Every structure is written in structure tokens, then in C-alpha cells.
Amino acid sequence: MISEFQVRTKLIYGFNSLDQLGAEINKLGAQKVFLVTDTVISSIGLLNLVGDRLKEAGLQYIVFDGVEPDPVLENIIEAKQKFDESGCDTILAVGGGSCMDAAKAVAILVTNEGELVQFEGADKIPNPPRPVIAIPTTAGTGSEVTGSCVVIDRERKAKMSIRSAYLQPVLAFLDPRLLATVPPSVAAATGMDTLTHAIEAYVSTGSALVTDSLALSAIELTARNLPAFVANNKNLEAAYNMQVACTMAAMAFQWARVATVHAMAHSLGGYHRIPHGVANAVLLPRVMEFSLIGNLEKFKNIAVAMGYDVEGLTPYEAAYQSVVAVTNLSKCIGIPGGMNELGVTEDTLEPMSVDAERSGICAKNPRITSVKDMVNIFRASMY
Numbered sequence: 001m002i003s004e005f006q007v008r009t010k011l012i013y014g015f016n017s018l019d020q021l022g023a024e025i026n027k028l029g030a031q032k033v034f035l036v037t038d039t040v041i042s043s044i045g046l047l048n049l050v051g052d053r054l055k056e057a058g059l060q061y062i063v064f065d066g067v068e069p070d071p072v073l074e075n076i077i078e079a080k081q082k083f084d085e086s087g088c089d090t091i092l093a094v095g096g097g098s099c100m101d102a103a104k105a106v107a108i109l110v111t112n113e114g115e116l117v118q119f120e121g122a123d124k125i126p127n128p129p130r131p132v133i134a135i136p137t138t139a140g141t142g143s144e145v146t147g148s149c150v151v152i153d154r155e156r157k158a159k160m161s162i163r164s165a166y167l168q169p170v171l172a173f174l175d176p177r178l179l180a181t182v183p184p185s186v187a188a189a190t191g192m193d194t195l196t197h198a199i200e201a202y203v204s205t206g207s208a209l210v211t212d213s214l215a216l217s218a219i220e221l222t223a224r225n226l227p228a229f230v231a232n233n234k235n236l237e238a239a240y241n242m243q244v245a246c247t248m249a250a251m252a253f254q255w256a257r258v259a260t261v262h263a264m265a266h267s268l269g270g271y272h273r274i275p276h277g278v279a280n281a282v283l284l285p286r287v288m289e290f291s292l293i294g295n296l297e298k299f300k301n302i303a304v305a306m307g308y309d310v311e312g313l314t315p316y317e318a319a320y321q322s323v324v325a326v327t328n329l330s331k332c333i334g335i336p337g338g339m340n341e342l343g344v345t346e347d348t349l350e351p352m353s354v355d356a357e358r359s360g361i362c363a364k365n366p367r368i369t370s371v372k373d374m375v376n377i378f379r380a381s382m383y
């Protein structure tokens with residue numbers, strides 16, 4: 001089998017790594033920075049940490065904080081207008097996945113004529129977008145290294161997904177100080193998104209040696225550090241390990257792909273407005289239970305990476321310990337036990353399953369998943 005792997009992002013990571021921001025941006029020849037963020041970030045003082053570094057390096061910047069939690073097309077159009085008026089030459093995202101995705105979408109429009117919808121899909125961007133610099137303030141999506149962005153088109157009631165290697169940020173900073181204001185519920189949900197990326201990438205039929213190594217390390221780091229990070233967001237070591245786990249999981253899933261959990265979680269989120277990480281977390285153990293027989297060895301390795309002893313167990317029992325590990329982790333960080341607690345009703349299980357199957361996202365799952373299988377998994381995830 002021949003596999004491909006590429007990441008173009010230069011990662012600057014570690015305690016106080018953000019102190020190098022000005023020097024690194026200067027190396028890119030930037031003069032004036034367009035900072036894309038949201039009102040939550042701009043109201044809690046995190047921007048000072050970034051702004052001070054830019055000023056120290058003699059860089060001018062302007063702030064656009066109009067990104068909504070799931071960025072909509074209107075946010076992008078407004079930001080692009082502000083960018084054109086500002087005389088900025090460099091785009092810097094500070095925030096979670098929404099801010100990074102919005103910055104990428106603006107970067108496309110800066111160098112390409114037309115509307116964003118024209119670039120929807122894979123490899124549809126003719127001119128390389130303006131390079132994006134990413135400073136993530138959550139550990140979940142991994143958008144700081146992925147070549148994709150999602151923008152909501154309210155008029156068409158559609159989620160536009162744009163994918164291109166061009167969209168991988170050129171530079172990203174993982175400094176645990178930036179995670180110090182993440183509330184416990186967000187830390188738990190985004191951490192479970194990271195774990196889902198890592199597990200789905202690891203057991204994917206599209207996985208390979210390089211992605212396996214990244215994914216398994218991300219699983220181990222998450223199991224060891226997520227509870228401590230949820231318990232105390234001032235625990236910088238746990239925060240840092242979760243940042244690195246998130247980025248490694250994203251590097252892995254970008255090439256190995258995600259699968260049935262994400263296919264079903266997208267439907268669940270769309271029908272019931274459940275946060276992405278929570279939707280993944282509730283479904284993950286049930287999808288793993290279903291998928292185990294597709295790769296007992298790898299599920300056993302997940303159990304071991306999460307600290308479970310599989311000595312003397314049969315191959316199936318050993319693999320099943322991974323389900324036990326994920327269930328216990330979810331429980332201890334306060335993830336709801338079932339979809340019934342999230343207001344999900346039985347009548348939506350079938351249409352959600354049809355949509356999930358149609359999305360094609362489950363193509364690389366280790367066990368082929370039919371619509372009927374998904375209905376059963378959703379039902380098993382209710383309580």
C-alpha cells in the first residue's frame with residue numbers, strides 16, 4: 001500500500017511559545033495584521049496576550065471580532081470588507097475552530113474573485129489563499145493544521161465544507177496559557193472530539209504507519225490529561241498535553257479520515273443542535289462496540305494506550321476494554337450518559353441515519369455501517 005502524508009504548518013509549541021509570535025510574523029514579512037476572533041475571546045482579555053506580542057514586534061494590527069460560534073457566510077463577507085478597508089497583509093486567527101475556519105474563508109476571498117460557494121468541495125480554490133496564522137484557544141478541532149473550513153450558508157440551509165491543502169495554516173502556536181479560560185464543559189466536549197478524531201483515525205481502513213503513531217499518542221495523551229484539564233483549566237501541563245493531542249489527532253485524521261462516529265454526530269448535531277464534541281462523545285462507545293470486530297488488535301491497543309490491563313483476556317475481551325475505557329472517561333468528565341438527556345426523540349433516528357449514511361463520511365470505518373446499523377447504534381445511545 002502506498003500512503004501519503006503532508007503537513008505544511010510550522011508549529012511553535014510549548015510553555016510561553018506565544019512570546020515568539022512577533023519574531024515569527026516578522027519572518028513572514030508582515031506589516032499589518034488582521035486579527036480574526038469572536039466576542040467571547042475579545043471580552044476576556046486573551047487578546048491582550050496576543051496584541052502585546054504584536055506591539056512588541058512593531059506590528060500594527062486591527063481586530064475583527066464578528067465571528068459567530070458556527071461561522072455564517074455573512075460573517076465572512078463582513079470580515080472580507082473590513083480586511084479590504086484595513087490595508088492589512090496578514091491574517092491571524094485567535095480562537096476555536098470557528099475563528100480559524102472563518103479566517104481561512106476570508107483568506108480564500110482575498111485572493112480569489114467570486115463567492116465562497118464557488119469553492120465548496122475538495123480542491124476547488126484556483127489561487128492560493130492569503131496564508132493564515134492560527135492561535136487556537138481550545139483543544140478540539142485541530143483546525144490549526146487541517147486544510148478545511150466549514151461555513152454555514154443560512155439562505156441555502158447548508159453547511160459549506162471547503163477542503164484544500166492550501167488551507168493549512170502556515171504557522172500555529174500551541175501555548176497552554178491560551179487555554180486558561182476554557183470552561184469545564186467546553187474542555188470536556190472538545191477533548192472528546194480530539195479523542196474521537198484519534199480513535200477514528202487509528203482504526204480507519206485508511207490509516208497507515210505515520211497516522212497510527214500520531215493517533216495512538218493522541219489517545220494516550222488524552223486519556224492521561226483530559227480529566228485533569230477538565231478539573232482545573234489552570235493546570236498548564238494538562239492543558240498543554242491536550243493541545244498537542246488535539247493537533248496530533250488532527251494531523252492523523254486529515255489523512256486517515258474520520259468515520260461512522262463523525263457521520264452520525266454531524267446528523268445528530270444538525271437535527272438537535274447538540275455541540276459537536278458532545279454528540280461524538282455520546283456515540284463513540286456505542287460505535288466502537290459495533291466496530292470492534294473489524295480490527296480487534298487495534299481496539300486492544302487503544303485499551304492499552306488508555307491504561308487498561310488486557311493481560312490474559314481473549315482478543316475480543318481485550319478489544320472491549322477500549323469501550324470500557326472510553327465510557328469511564330466520558331463519565332468522569334461529566335459527558336451525558338445518553339441522547340435522551342439531550343432531548344433526542346425516537347422519530348428522528350431513522351432520518352438521521354439516512355443522512356449519516358448518505359454523507360459518505362463512514363466509508364473508512366473498520367466495520368461497514370448500513371442505515372439499519374446506525375438506527376440500532378442511535379437507539380443503543382439513547383440511555
Ligand SMILES: [Fe+2]
Pocket residue numbers: 141193196197262276
Ligand atoms: Fe470532530
